[in-house]
Amino acid sequence: MSTLPTSVGLGGDGDEIVAIDDVERAFGVKLDKAHAAQWHTAGDVFASLCQALPADHVDDDLWSRFTQVLTDQTDVDPKSIEKESPLLSQSRLWVKVANASAVVWIAVAGVMLALLGWALL
Numbered sequence: 001m002s003t004l005p006t007s008v009g010l011g012g013d014g015d016e017i018v019a020i021d022d023v024e025r026a027f028g029v030k031l032d033k034a035h036a037a038q039w040h041t042a043g044d045v046f047a048s049l050c051q052a053l054p055a056d057h058v059d060d061d062l063w064s065r066f067t068q069v070l071t072d073q074t075d076v077d078p079k080s081i082e083k084e085s086p087l088l089s090q091s092r093l094w095v096k097v098a099n100a101s102a103v104v105w106i107a108v109a110g111v112m113l114a115l116l117g118w119a120l121l
Contacts, residue, residue, distance in 0.1 A: 005085040008042055009074030012088050019073050019087075020045070026069040029053055042070060043083030 010016040023045065024030055029052035031045070039045050046066055050058050067078035074089075 005082040006076065006080040007086045007089050008070055008081060009076040009089045010087050015073045016087060019070055022069050022072055023049060023066065026065070027053060027057075040086060041083060042067065042081050042085045042087065045070065045087070046083065 008019075010019055020031060020036075027049060029049065031048045031052055035044075035048055039048070046063065049066060050062070053062075064078070067081040071078045071081060
């Protein structure tokens with residue numbers, strides 16, 4: 001029975017954008033965002049990084065440095081990341097928490113506006 005590779009642990013709530021920005025900053029490149037829709041695994045982003053880097057910067061240590069930067073937002077052990085590791089967390093719990101939080105803040109804002117309108121009458 002095969003096991004699924006460890007997820008990078010990104011939540012799909014904006015932390016993936018920060019992680020990609022961190023990769024670009026750490027390696028001094030701009031990744032081709034035209035391929036971003038096809039970035040599902042760590043290996044997908046790594047392939048884009050390799051294309052963006054000069055050939056003499058692609059070395060044996062590159063994967064290790066890449067996974068360190070990529071997992072900085074998630075605290076996932078970078079040594080557990082494989083090229084097949086999905087970028088997004090399988091549970092997606094944080095996306096649900098973020099969405100619930102947004103609903104609460106919208107409700108609070110609505111109540112505050114209603115109270116303000118009532119106070120001004």
